[in-house]
Amino acid sequence: MSTSYWLDRTKKIGKKNYDVIVVGAGISGLSTVYWLNQEDPNLKIALVEKQRVGFGASGRNAGFITCGSVEHFNRMISKHGKQEAIEIWKFAETNLQLLKEHIIQDQGNQIEFRERGCYSLASQDSEFTELKKVAQIMNELGIATETYESERLQKCVGANNFVGGIKYLADAETNPIALLNLLQKKIKCDLYEQTEAYHYEATPDGTRVLKTDAGDFEASMIVFSLNGYSPAMHNYFSDKIYPTRAQILMMEPVAAFMDGPCYANFYLDYFRQMPDGSLLIGGFRQLAKETEVGYSDHTTELIQNALHGFVTTHLPQYKDKKVSHRWGGIMGFSRDGQPLIGSLPEDNQIFFNGGYTGHGMGLAFNTTKSLVDGIFGREVPLWLSARRFN
Ligand SMILES: Cc1cc2nc3c(=O)[nH]c(=O)nc-3n(C[C@H](O)[C@H](O)[C@H](O)COP(=O)(O)OP(=O)(O)OC[C@H]3O[C@@H](n4cnc5c(N)ncnc54)[C@H](O)[C@@H]3O)c2cc1C
Structure with a gap:
């Protein structure tokens, strides 16, 4: 400047x-x-x-x-x-x-x-296979992880349509x-x-x-x-350093249902529940890599619809809850x-x-x-x- x-x-x-x-x-x-x-x-x-x-x-x-x-x-x-x-x-x-x-x-x-630790969830068998390998390598190195098959995972994070995941403790x-x-x-x-x-x-x-x-x-x-x-x-x-936008959608509070924050789809998407029950969903910039760059923090219909689509697929019981906030922010990606x-x-x-x-x-x-x-x-x-x- x-x-x-x-x-x-x-x-x-x-x-x-x-x-x-x-x-x-x-x-x-x-x-x-x-x-x-x-x-x-x-x-x-x-x-x-x-x-x-x-x-x-x-x-x-x-x-x-x-x-x-x-x-x-x-x-x-x-x-x-x-x-x-x-x-x-x-x-x-x-x-x-x-x-x-x-x-x-x-x-x-x-x-x-x-x-409470953080989960990494797989919606494809191939990613779950990779995650199980990750857990094995990390446990051998003394970095504590736990592996979750889909049924146990559903009970812990309350989300559907994930084949499994691991938790970084x-x-x-x-x-x-x-x-x-x-x-x-x-x-x-x-x-x-x-x-x-x-x-x-x-x-x-x-x-x-x-x-x-x-x-x-x-x-x-x-x-x-x-x-x-x-x-x-x-x-x-x-x-x-490349200015890169990320967007978030927040939904009105619901009763506590998950015992830790979650990443999904190779860290690209994520969700967590706030202490007041509000539900935060973020990610999906991979759908529009060419536009999710620069210094503008506005939100876009494409990404916000994808974030809501994530709720419909994985947390369908909350899909009709009100959206309380939508926002964007600028990250700095390195090479x-x-x-x-x-x-x-x-x-x-x-x-x-x-x-x-x-x-x-x-x-x-x-x-x-x-x-x-x-x-x-x-x-x-x-x-x-x-x-x-x-
Ligand atoms: C939607 C979203 C979700 C994210 N989720 C996570 C997460 O869950 N966990 C995590 O670890 N990270 C997350 N990140 C990334 C994380 O927020 C950033 O890595 C971190 O906040 C960077 O901090 P910073 O202080 O370096 O930069 P910033 O917080 O961006 O601070 C830079 C500051 O510089 C100021 N500034 C800019 N230009 C000038 C100027 N010319 N003169 C004076 N001041 C100036 C800006 O106003 C700003 O306040 C997320 C980012 C976004 C956008």
């Missing part, structure tokens, strides 16, 4: 000076501030957000805090090799542990946090905005909402200037925590499905994280911890480093 002569408000409102400026107040921006506070409580930090805390994907997601990745574990092994696949899975398990230890603590009830779920609010209470920074960052400049004395619609911010370093919005900030991200952290090749004081590929609630807290490790000269895993794309 750029700033015009007419939009530049610096002269009117002066400059603001900080040690670090973090841009984007979703789960990853708030978490970045948290780890910077832990590193040095004296750092003066500005958190700059175009709209308000949680306006992006962090306030629009389904609230799954899942381990692992965007695909079945056997496929992760094929892509990354066994050791790296285990490392990625353990990294997400650590993410949840860190969230519990540092943020959630004894406030679980207030943020609707539940550790370590997964959790939450109210995403409540988690963000809790995280926000634990950080120390000056928060500037309704402040859109345009671009940054480096001055000869090493100061980085962030141009925003509320004037200039100065600091010695900037961190972009923009996930799906990253390519709009800088071209570097245009072949690394290999894993997040990326690093600094810009042209400026080693401009840092970033993003590319969570639909799993930032399960990854961002630990990812930003690694980012702060990197900023302060400690080693970071290569699978997480943006250098893997060089």
Whole structure:
């Protein structure tokens, strides 16, 4: 992005000076501030957000805090090799542990946090065969899973027309905005909402200037925590993070009928029941991959009909319940499905994280911890480093 002569408000409102400026107040921006506070409580930090805390994907997601990745574990092994696949899975398990230890603590009830595990369901025999193989591999590695044949599965998740599934026992779920609010209470920074960052400049004395619609911010370093919005900030991200839309449909509350959140169809679709009984169904972007991209969060008839069709097929007893909400949000997909952290090749004081590929609630807290490790000269895993794309 750029700033015009007419939009530049610096002269009117002066400059603001900080040690670090973090841009984007979703789960990853708030978490970045948290780890910077832990590193040095004296750092003066500005958190700059175009709209308000949680306006992006962090306030629009389904609230799954899942381990692992965007695909079945056997496929992760094929892509990354066994050791790296285990490392990625353990990294997400650590993410949840860190969230519990540092943020959630004894406030679980207030943020609707539940550790009930998460199911992965198959509607085709071939996927169930693959899932059983996944469960075997994972159990041998000490990652706890359980396998469910269709009848037992129906009793646990109340859904029809699935041939079977597996349950990852370590997964959790939450109210995403409540988690963000809790995280926000634990950080120390000056928060500037309704402040859109345009671009940054480096001055000869090493100061980085962030141009925003509320004037200039100065600091010695900037961190972009923009996930799906990253390519709009800088071209570097245009072949690394792809803005990708996801849509959700929410139905009015019904009596509790499922004992854990569910993914289906190779992680592409998902559903869960809220503590108040509301039913959330998401996914189906695979039906319109070419249009479910970009920065618009509107919903479409095609995807919303498919989400309702899912209810008719798998949860027919609720198909006539009222739809209470429909929404969309922008995710940041990376080239290999894993997040990326690093600094810009042209400026080693401009840092970033993003590319969570639909799993930032399960990854961002630990990812930003690694980012702060990197900023302060400690080693970071290569699978997480943006250098893997060089
Ligand atoms: C419908 C949907 C369902 C999902 N379900 C899940 C799930 O169940 N579990 C899970 O783990 N993940 C899920 N995700 C993905 C998850 O929400 C994201 O991975 C995560 O929220 C990314 O967090 P973030 O802070 O990096 O980005 P965001 O939350 O998108 O935050 C980026 C922020 O930057 C701000 N911003 C943008 N441009 C500028 C600018 N120029 N200046 C200042 N600020 C700017 C935006 O307003 C936004 O607040 C889902 C996503 C969607 C959309």
